[in-house]
Amino acid sequence: MSIELAMSRRDLLKRSVVAGITGMGAFTFSAPLLASTGLLLPANYANQADAAAFWAKPRVLNLYRPSTGEHKQICYWRDGHLDLAGYREACHMLRDVRAGKATEIDLRLLNLLRGQQGWLELAYGFKEPYQVNSGYRTKETNEATEGAARDSYHTKGQACDGKFPSLPIEYQGRLMSAFRTGGVGFYINRQKFIHSDVGRVRYWVR
Numbered sequence: 001m002s003i004e005l006a007m008s009r010r011d012l013l014k015r016s017v018v019a020g021i022t023g024m025g026a027f028t029f030s031a032p033l034l035a036s037t038g039l040l041l042p043a044n045y046a047n048q049a050d051a052a053a054f055w056a057k058p059r060v061l062n063l064y065r066p067s068t069g070e071h072k073q074i075c076y077w078r079d080g081h082l083d084l085a086g087y088r089e090a091c092h093m094l095r096d097v098r099a100g101k102a103t104e105i106d107l108r109l110l111n112l113l114r115g116q117q118g119w120l121e122l123a124y125g126f127k128e129p130y131q132v133n134s135g136y137r138t139k140e141t142n143e144a145t146e147g148a149a150r151d152s153y154h155t156k157g158q159a160c161d162g163k164f165p166s167l168p169i170e171y172q173g174r175l176m177s178a179f180r181t182g183g184v185g186f187y188i189n190r191q192k193f194i195h196s197d198v199g200r201v202r203y204w205v206r
């Protein structure tokens, strides 16, 4: 399977500079303990120095695709720079499995996933891989996806559906929401997963 990466490293870096979540704004949401789960949201990271230290560290994603059985630890950013090989790997992991196609995933989305995973690791030593149900979707796959929006952020490489199977779904949605990076869909009734994207900030529950 090949991946087309027309974008140069410099362009990617430029894109990352404007990416909101690479900045300090990532951890500014202050919310108390979620009574139902006993799990905390990242209010502690409202502290700018802590947030800066967090984002300065290598950004590693631990991802699992149940549909293919792939499981990978991917470092897509280190020493203040994009790791192009790692970035490509992340794009591959978030590819459209049905169509066998990958795209350039928005760095803000990777950072959002990293923020979520990094928080759980820091706060709880939680190391479970994130289960990716759907990342990038071709238009065809998107049309074939039940309930998908026509112009879904999935088709732009800007959305991911997934979950940590052992954590309460509602908590995971609140955690994604805490980053205030884009849309968060809570799919809590039939299928259990969280949609997160780096589009307009909005929330919905299905």
Ligand SMILES: [Zn+2]
Pocket: 154, 159, 160, 161, 195, 196
């Ligand atoms: Zn979605």
